[in-house]
Amino acid sequence: MITIDGSYGEGGGQIIRTALALSTLTGKPFHVFNIRKNRKDAGLKAQHLTAITALKELCDAKTNDVALGSEELRYLPGKIKSGKFSFDIGTAGSITLLLQAVLLPAMFAPRKVTLTIMGGTCGKWQAPVEYFQNVLLPFLQRFCSVECVIKKLGYFPKGGGEVEVVVKPRISFNKFESFDLFLEEMKKMKPFHLVSRSALVQVKGISHSSRDLASAHVAERQAQAARIAFTKYNVPVAIQAVSHDALCTGSGITLWARFHDKDDELQTVLGADALGERGVKAEYVGSNVAQQLATEIDSGASVDSHCGDQILPFLALVGGEVRVSEITEHARTNMWVIEKFLDVKFEVEGNMIRAIPLKAG
Numbered sequence: 001m002i003t004i005d006g007s008y009g010e011g012g013g014q015i016i017r018t019a020l021a022l023s024t025l026t027g028k029p030f031h032v033f034n035i036r037k038n039r040k041d042a043g044l045k046a047q048h049l050t051a052i053t054a055l056k057e058l059c060d061a062k063t064n065d066v067a068l069g070s071e072e073l074r075y076l077p078g079k080i081k082s083g084k085f086s087f088d089i090g091t092a093g094s095i096t097l098l099l100q101a102v103l104l105p106a107m108f109a110p111r112k113v114t115l116t117i118m119g120g121t122c123g124k125w126q127a128p129v130e131y132f133q134n135v136l137l138p139f140l141q142r143f144c145s146v147e148c149v150i151k152k153l154g155y156f157p158k159g160g161g162e163v164e165v166v167v168k169p170r171i172s173f174n175k176f177e178s179f180d181l182f183l184e185e186m187k188k189m190k191p192f193h194l195v196s197r198s199a200l201v202q203v204k205g206i207s208h209s210s211r212d213l214a215s216a217h218v219a220e221r222q223a224q225a226a227r228i229a230f231t232k233y234n235v236p237v238a239i240q241a242v243s244h245d246a247l248c249t250g251s252g253i254t255l256w257a258r259f260h261d262k263d264d265e266l267q268t269v270l271g272a273d274a275l276g277e278r279g280v281k282a283e284y285v286g287s288n289v290a291q292q293l294a295t296e297i298d299s300g301a302s303v304d305s306h307c308g309d310q311i312l313p314f315l316a317l318v319g320g321e322v323r324v325s326e327i328t329e330h331a332r333t334n335m336w337v338i339e340k341f342l343d344v345k346f347e348v349e350g351n352m353i354r355a356i357p358l359k360a361g
Helices: 014-026 046-059 093-105 129-140 179-186 211-216 218-229 283-299 305-311 311-320 329-341
Strands: 001-005 030-033 070-076 085-088 113-119 145-151 161-169 193-196 200-210 237-244 253-258 268-276 322-323 344-349 352-357
Touching: 001 014, 001 329, 014 046, 014 070, 014 093, 014 211, 014 311, 014 329, 030 046, 046 085, 046 093, 046 113, 085 200, 113 218, 129 145, 129 200, 129 253, 129 268, 129 305, 129 322, 161 268, 179 311, 193 311, 200 218, 200 283, 211 218, 211 237, 211 305, 218 237, 218 253, 253 283, 268 305, 268 311, 305 311, 305 329, 311 322, 311 344, 311 352, 329 344
Parallel strands: 001 030, 085 113, 193 322, 200 237
Antiparallel strands: 030 070, 113 161, 145 161, 200 253, 253 268, 322 352, 344 352
16 A cells, blocks of 8 residues: 655645545555645545545545545545546535546546536636636547536635536556556557647637626626737737626636647647636736736746646656646645656656656556
8 A cells, every 4th residue: 555645745635636546547545644734724625525435436446434624544446437427526625626636537437437526616726627628638638538518617615616527538447457558558659748839829718707797897807908918929819708607706717828830730738827806906817817828938838837737647657758837846746646656757857847657567
């Protein structure tokens, strides 16, 4: 059983999410203690508990008794299944963070997996679902087909968002007699090589708000402020402004920059996002997120700093290298966890991350 100190590095929930995903895929059980020890509210939160519940259904996993605030988990995975699953975090807990634990094993299920998840679609310290859809998923389509539809927006503190994710695997883990044989199949795939970029071709985005902010044109003002910031790049800018019914007041904006290769195929995508806040002008929110994305663009990176964290388990499966705008403590901690489950060694040189298999298969 793999033993993990949850206070290592940034000591947050990423450790538990990555461990859950890789344990389920590899079949290697783990024991983690000091869960989220470096957070002021240590222990498991609602989205972690829902992820554990989800995996109990998805792969018949077994655990010790856990509850909100639990700082220790023993996890024994079973065989990955297909089917339709529905999970309600019950709070504004992050849907995308829950997906970090569940999506990876679902991508290698025997057949189609449909996940309906209720909770928060955006919030502090989490990727909004629009980022998940338009920045992370393009990198993952090489492994399988993943479609994500937002049915309802869910803002803090009430949540109430609803997202449907449909995963159509191309490779079923269960057909392999061992994880080593599965890895051999993974190594046949083309490694990631996200080192350099071609020209920026387009900036896109979604600016959204709850319906009660529509009369103040919050979504439109966020979008317009962001549009202005990209005139210097001389590329098309398409930022959609929408208002939705929601259980509580909220707004946000997600932007992404698309880079195409010489054959006009998508080469890479960079993203940034921001939340609206009470007392903060919509124009400031829009210009702020635009500046974040401009910084990513101007860095010359092929992967933004947040996606750089999230792509690491997939990079480890097929190998390769990515140039990120910043090596975060989050990323370093994630590499440490991944190396416990997979025969891979990460090398960091400047802003380059390389995943090197320690053995074939």
